[in-house]
Amino acid sequence: MPKRKASQLETGPDSTNLRRSTRRRSQLVPSPAAEVDASSATSTTKRMEKKEKEPKLQKVVEKPQKETNKAPPKSQAKPTKPAKTSKPALETGKNATKAESSEKSYWLMKAEPESRFENGTDIKFSIDDLASRTEPEPWDGIRAYAARNNLRSMKKGELAFFYHSNCKEPGIVGTMEIVEEHSPDVSAHDPKAPYYDASSKPEDPKWSVVHVKFRSKFAQPIGLKELREFGKPGEPLENMQLLKQSRLSVSRVSPAEWEYLMSVVNQRGGETQ
DNA sequence: GCCAACGTTGGC
């Protein structure tokens, strides 16, 4: 099931996200070229078999498209440690950006743990659902460029928070690991899938998934309310993307933010596996 | 179910 309908901030070059706009242009333009966004333009598109039924769980095996990750590894990963004063000049230039891109990123992904139907399918997906999986889970259903670009920036081995949204107790409930980098989200091509997108063509996929694996569940979740407390001016999470762009379903977490949150977790019962 | 925030559409 879709992890979450991605959201806002279509920074993508093409910004044609017809899916939910009722104001759609007369038709879903069939022209493939028109839908391409810069980053996936080369699309390569390997497989184009569209599986009709079963909305998910196919572990797509195609090789990742070669596209440049648009999303700049910006989040100022403030290197609290690597304060190297020795060779500052040398690194400044390339390292300014390089340091960040070579550093591991962290992420936060939202899913809805309570039942809700989209295109006839229940999209509910909780941390427990993930924990019960025996195979890598494709994080599908993302239909917003900003979120998709974040997916495409994820590297194998990186970690992400699992966030419960649109529910009674919104908040971070656990962690997962990126076990397979991005590949086309074939669910977009299935008319029966919750987040079918007629504008995405199998031969030129517009959306992406990454595959994730359960890592841990927190003994006690960190609620949105608390997150906001930690996000007040001067507080550790004051720049957290989740709080700045609340509608973004896949966001970046800086190493400092990650460490801070994990320290909070460890102060209250830690994690279970 | 309400509604604030914010993104998109599309006429001009």
Added chain:
DNA sequence: GCCAACGTTGGC
């Protein structure tokens, strides 16, 4: 390229 209308997200 502006901007009013409108749609979606997601907390409450």
